[in-house]
Amino acid sequence: MPTDMTVFPRIMILALALALTLGAAIPAAAQQPGPSDLQALRFYLEQDNDVAVRSELRRLQIQFPDWTPPANLSDMRADTGPDSIDRIYRLIESGDFDGARALIAETDRDFADWSPPTEMLSLLNLSEAQQQFTAAVAAQQAETAxxxxxxxxxxxxxERINNAWELAEMHLLLGETSRALGIYRSVIGSCSASEILISTLEKADAVANLTELESLADAALASAPDAATDIRRVENRLRAGRQVPARWPNGEQVIELDAATTAPPDTTAPTAATPPASTRPPPRPEAPSTPSAPQPQATAPAQSGAGLSSVAAAAQRGAWAECLALSANSSRIDVIYQRGWCAYNAERPMEAVTAFQRAARQGGSATVRRDAAFGWMLSLLKLNMTEQxxxxxxxxxxxxxxRIEIESQILDQRGLRxxxxxxxxxxxAYIDAHAQLTGSMRRDxxxxxxxxxxxxxxRNAARDIFLQLHRQLATSETRRALRAAE
Incomplete structure (x- = not known):
């Protein structure tokens, strides 16, 4: 059973050769496409791939000159294949890759008119590799990763930029600094999103010398000239951290939130005695809260069709991998918007940034553009790209x-930084502004x-805070804090 749609052009050539050789001897039944002949067309229709649909229609009309496609191509979407397709995607989503392969083989055997689409097989192989890579990185198994x-x-x-950054860390773990720098250089030369370029510069700063940092910054400017202001600002900041002069004129000012500039209260200003700088809090007991991604059915553009319906249905079930597979390469803004939330929930924030950024600029309504911008900011914050x-x-x-959600996360990250x-x-100042904005002081x-x-x-003001938190809920963290303030 063929498993790659690229087989169809070869079939078309073979059909033309037979037509020239046999002429009228070709049976009349061969002039109408069967279910297997229409499989690729249905697949491309479901993916909303208009270019591939037009190409496939031309191929079918050459191979079957007596066949006329229906006036409404959407009618051909009805044949969605075996019921097991949804279960296959669920198995991939859950990480049961052996089970998915077994079900693919079973479905391929039981349904003569079905073959696993290339997208499904690619998703399966890539998801399995991602799981293995993530596990190897977590276990610090650098050579395996x-x-x-x-x-x-x-x-x-x-779109999976975190993998490249983690791969560089694995090389650093082996002491291969030049290879890590090579990865950073490759990322900057290959990716054009300013968010990626800036984060990569920040990561490279830890291992690059000043000349290498300047070279990487120049490459970033070449990759994203429209982001020159942000890139130059970041380079100047990194140079300041090395105590070397700025390379670019400092005429640009970073946008700040009003709440973030509040002056600290007088009780925090004593300077007579300073504990060692090594005094640090324990690991934070909880991450900043982030909302579960809102579902766009109530705010999506009106031009919803079968493509959006299938993507939205996968999102509603929490089948993020299936949602991403179904929405891959779509040019429809409503589908791209939904894809952003699926990528966000699937912990693929850079993909979410790409989708939300496009939807925020091209959305069909002000509501969609606003909500896409909200998702865009949440994704940037998940990447710790606070200032962007x-x-x-x-x-x-x-x-x-x-606004409360976004500004509270910005204040949270700025305070920690x-x-x-x-x-x-x-x-x-940032922590107090966060409490004023949200109405309470979060424990961490x-x-x-x-x-x-x-x-x-x-010390006295610190001990008062630690004692209050300890009385509310005594933990090892509050006990350790009280000992530090004795």
């Missing part, structure tokens, strides 16, 4: 709930504020 990535180049696509999200937030008219850089007064941020006070020398 590197071998997997070499065997499946699709793992290193720009802040710039978008300053120019988008979000709902109140959306300020703490880690030793700017404790600014960390407290309360601990962070306490440690900031402690590092600034205000």
């Amino acid at each position: 590197i071998g997997i990535a070499r065997g499946i180049p699709a793992l290193l696509s720009c 999200a802040a710039q978008i937030a300053a120019s988008v008219d979000l709902t109140r709930d959306q 300020a703490y880690e850089s030793g700017d404790y007064a600014r960390a407290i 941020l309360g601990l962070l504020k306490g440690y900031s006070l402690l590092n600034m020398g205000n």
Whole structure:
């Protein structure tokens, strides 16, 4: 049973040769396509791939000159194949790759008019490789992870940029700095999204010398000239961290949220005694909250069809991999918008950024453009690209709930970053602004504020915060904090 749609052009050539040789001797029945002949057309219709649909129609009309396609091609979508197709995608989604292969073979054997589409097989192989690669990285098995990535180049696509960054870390684990830099250089030369370029520059900064950093920044400018301002600003910041002069004029100002610039309260300012800078809080007990991705059925553009219906149905079931497979290469903005939420929930934030960015600019209604911008910012924040999200937030008219969610995450990330850089007064300002915005002080941020006070020398104020948190809920973290403030 053929498994690759590229077999059809060869069949077309063979059919033409037979027609020239046999002429009228070809049976009349051969002038009408059967279910297997129409399989590729149905597949491309379901994928909303208009270019492939037109090409396949031309092929069928050459091979079957007496056949006339229906006036409404949507009628041909009805034959969706065996019921087991949905189960196959569910098995892939759950990571049961052996089970998926067994069900594919069973379905292929039981349904003569069906063959597994290339997209399904590609998704299966790529999902399995992704699982193996992720496990190898988590186990710090550098050589295994590197071998997997070499065997499946699709793992290193720009849409799966985290894999490339993790591959570089695996090379660094083996002491192969030049190979890691080579990966960063390849990413910057291959990907054009400014978010990817900036994050890659930041990661390369840890291992590149100044000349190499300048070379990478120049390559990033060549890849995304429209993002020159952001790239130059980042390079200047990285150079400042090395205590070397800025390379570019510092005439651009980063957009800030008003709440983030609130001055710290007077109680945080004593400087007479400073504890060692090594005083650090324990690992944060919880990550910043993020909403479950809203489903777009209520806000999607009106031109919904079978393509959107199947994608939205997969999303409604939480079948993120199936949703991504069905929406791959679609040019429809409503499908691309739904794809963004599937990528976000599937922990593929860079793919989500790409989809939401396009939907935010081309959405058919103001509501869709607004909600796509919301998803775009959530995805950037998931990548810890705080300032890029802040710039978008300053120019988008979000709902109140959306703005609270976005601004609270921005303040959260800025507070943590300020703490880690030793700017404790600014960390407290961000934490207090977060509490004012949300109406309460989150427990992990309360601990962070306490440690900031402690590092600034205000031991009594720090101890008051730790004691209050301990009385609310005594944990090993609050006990450790109280001991640090004694």
